[in-house]
Amino acid sequence: MKELSIQYLEEAIEDSRPFAASGNVNMTLPNFDETMKDLLGVSIITTDLKCYSAGDHRQFIPMQSTSKVIGLMLALQDFGKERVFNAVGMEPMGDFFNSISQLESYDTSKPFNPMINAGAIAVSAMIKGQNPANRFERYLTFLKEITDNDDLAMSEDVYEAEKANGARNRALAYFMQSTGTLVTDVEEALDLYYRMNSVMMCCDDFARVGLFLARGGRSPRSDDRLIPPHHLRTVKAIMMTSGMYNSSGHYAVEAGFPCKSGVSGSIIGAIPGRMGIGVIGPAIDAKGNSTAGGALIKKLSQDLDLNMFGENGGLS
Amino acid sequence: MKELSIQYLEEAIEDSRPFAASGNVNMTLPNFDETMKDLLGVSIITTDLKCYSAGDHRQFIPMQSTSKVIGLMLALQDFGKERVFNAVGMEPMGDFFNSISQLESYDTSKPFNPMINAGAIAVSAMIKGQNPANRFERYLTFLKEITDNDDLAMSEDVYEAEKANGARNRALAYFMQSTGTLVTDVEEALDLYYRMNSVMMCCDDFARVGLFLARGGRSPRSDDRLIPPHHLRTVKAIMMTSGMYNSSGHYAVEAGFPCKSGVSGSIIGAIPGRMGIGVIGPAIDAKGNSTAGGALIKKLSQDLDLNMFGENGGLS
């Protein structure tokens, strides 16, 4: 087991960066191009609030699917576990994140879980607020508090690109409307979903979200519990079984702690009682996970003994 | 948080027993009938080797799918991670345990994971041995050692019943042969699989298997490591994402530690660094999990703070 230090992280970054070569940058995102392919950054914040960063950790990228974690926390807060999981399942899916067949092929048309697009659209439609602007405002305010970063903002360019490329998500949402799973206005639900995906964050911010999950939902500002621990357990368990698209099983084995990735190349990791991790690495594989970022996550797990399935349950 | 004691376990049993009413006993198993419906037993063995049992913990039932855990350990031991997962995936499936569609609907015809029937048949075909008798002998010897119970034996009646009701497993195996996934003799592979499922165990034995996983693969006799810890991490991670049929996501949320169930009503639980749990409760739900046993597992998790996604990672 190695010791966590900035120098160690810099070495780990250099070890993992070559894996970017096997991935591809998601060119549908504005300003994402070949020049971003080799970017790789990491921040780790431990529960005793020490912060370690290395590599391209100041690079800002859109949250994309990592927003699903935030949406789920807010929906659980607003409606409780029973009502949320009345609208969406909690089972891993074994299929691509934007699958529509799964909505059709089972008895109920509930999306499998809140980490796939259909599930996240259904869940984010549950975030309370008087109007769409208001609901996104609430999301952003919460995100600013848990990351302790008042500068967070949505990228208009990303939001517009999400809308322009939104046909698949529209199909998912209208399908759910047709089966009664989605009862709110479809275009409003999608609009909120696109906005949530379009908030720009860097490694520190992603790590702060992981830390929030790892240390019982405490505000970094007031140390108040903003979300009850039992809801966070739910979120982390679902990240473990479903957070890394249809490589979630692989990451449960190889990393062994709750993670959530986004197609921008972002990864949030949360090791309960120990630390939050934020990674960015825009080159992604066919399943949507950062190739270099994923390699880094697995290396950190091994070197720092983070695997919760180890003999000591990941608590060294 | 409550204190672990025999008295506590007896209370927990009585709290959970009513859930048997919503389940059904699997009548295809010999001697399984209505009189078994309300049976419920539990054993817990902590890593400091204290043993607590309550309820019908002396009832013997066939291992059924809990044998998949043993088969996976032996295959990993014999062929290593790379070769095992060349033959079978490690992704959760989101479908019923005996699904054959999944074999057909993806690019490769690899079974999703070793916890579903197709995957377990493919994995157990990897257990080394000169002939079928020899291979089952090896399985049983290993099982006797890790449970410290030389009396374990296969039930001929259960074995015959498995064979007689084996059409679905035959279909899975021949399908895998047709795609080249299963290269050994199909009938031999199935025979071993049926034998593995037919070993009779009671709660203490199931708990011993859980303990073996929880404390680094050490023999209860010699304290030697029989299986390297990295293989056990793999097994536990796969139990977490796929061990409870297509309720695995639910159990990850509600229990929060690796479990594996069988349609005889057996459940093995392993809390890394803390304890092994063995439960029997023959009334099962539509997905194949013990209803009263599952209720008990969730209650234990809550009362004894076993959820690994909690703030302290399940290590109290």
Add this chain to the structure above:
Amino acid sequence: MKELSIQYLEEAIEDSRPFAASGNVNMTLPNFDETMKDLLGVSIITTDLKCYSAGDHRQFIPMQSTSKVIGLMLALQDFGKERVFNAVGMEPMGDFFNSISQLESYDTSKPFNPMINAGAIAVSAMIKGQNPANRFERYLTFLKEITDNDDLAMSEDVYEAEKANGARNRALAYFMQSTGTLVTDVEEALDLYYRMNSVMMCCDDFARVGLFLARGGRSPRSDDRLIPPHHLRTVKAIMMTSGMYNSSGHYAVEAGFPCKSGVSGSIIGAIPGRMGIGVIGPAIDAKGNSTAGGALIKKLSQDLDLNMFGENGGLS
């Protein structure tokens, strides 16, 4: 074999009407209610232009899916067989008419055929015209000519209901947009599709469409060929394999000539070289076909020796 006469048709109607009891009226259509359940009407027009009608043949109902036949004729006329079947397949599907899974589960995301909703949306998007109003105008003008009925018009109420209940079709259309199958504006394509479905017709009109297909695409006014015979063969073949939702195979066996049904309870039949048939019977089965209308179609086939698979190929 019986002789075709009005009296025979009236007897056939009374024989078939009781089958309405096993169906249900599609209440999502305006003015469709229980009082319509027992309606049953038929018109037959032979290629020598004799017309026989009986029962509730003057009842007007919306075309619904029978419009798919018209849309396909116009698209073939406008773009030719190669380009139309570049966008849509010609294989029967074996699944429900509004299935979205099938779009996802095959190599290409082409809809299986033009008789299912996805396929018909893709095909109707090919009807030429400078703008949506213009394209629907063309559809209606063509329909007026081949039915020799200038009074045909769209029901605004049905059109509004189609739009209001359009979530599933929207999902199909956006899915096709996401895969590049649908390249035109989705909302425009759907609007035309809804309008086409909303034209009101009675048995005589439906029979006229069947006759048009049966006698080589000749205008009942000018006797000119409006659509080349080779396109009509294509349309009739696809009606035979796919025209009756996922009971098409059943109707190929039991009726044995090309038919197309709609969920309003309409059926168009075309017996090449012999006659066109129009049926209405609003009580439909779970697959979308008129129960009494279907029974009537099968009875006509038997009594009048219309089955093309008979020894004389349906030409008595």
Add this chain to the structure above:
Amino acid sequence: MKELSIQYLEEAIEDSRPFAASGNVNMTLPNFDETMKDLLGVSIITTDLKCYSAGDHRQFIPMQSTSKVIGLMLALQDFGKERVFNAVGMEPMGDFFNSISQLESYDTSKPFNPMINAGAIAVSAMIKGQNPANRFERYLTFLKEITDNDDLAMSEDVYEAEKANGARNRALAYFMQSTGTLVTDVEEALDLYYRMNSVMMCCDDFARVGLFLARGGRSPRSDDRLIPPHHLRTVKAIMMTSGMYNSSGHYAVEAGFPCKSGVSGSIIGAIPGRMGIGVIGPAIDAKGNSTAGGALIKKLSQDLDLNMFGENGGLS
């Protein structure tokens, strides 16, 4: 429209032979190799019993799936329509001929139709006989009579190869046993199925089967009706919607008469009231149909005006 003559057929063969280049010979069949790739033969026998043959019409090949037509006739004869279609559906499938997913994905586990492997296994299990040898004997005797060819025999080599490559069919059969669809002995059912597929025939024989279907089930020897016409209508209708694997819709459009193909490159065609066609062309496409043979079938349809969906219903 061209006139049917041996010279015409020889020209049609030469026109169609180049399509063999795009296909592949099924090398799992004994003695099938590259040297067979360009073989192409045809026989046509009209209902007035004139016979026209050309090309490699004397080449013998195994029946393969063309046997499904014979099996269905015998099962209908033995059990009647209701009981046969209680065990198997009559709907086209839209999936590959050896699909197992379809058995699992619908409410009932009935195979879609008797032209796919699962359906044919279920149907041939219905052929009456005291023992397997007896049942095959009955099949062969019937086949000899309708082809007027007492020399027909099974190839032992093909039969052995069928058995050796039978894993997929075994999987289908055991799956059907597990759902109660197949109630007879699985290995016996498969054995009969393999034997049926292994009978060797040449173009004349295949054409005789087509003629039998086309002229009302009359024995070429006694002119007695061996199978009632209503059963033949059923068989021909199912050939039209499902006879050419998942290109059946394509052939309904492009040929327009009932056909059944086999992966040996055989095709049986039946034009009701007009003629039977037998084609062999061992180079097959990815769906299992002879490429040159399919091209020839379509050319014959066009040149000889055989398309039943034409204005005159295929009766020139």
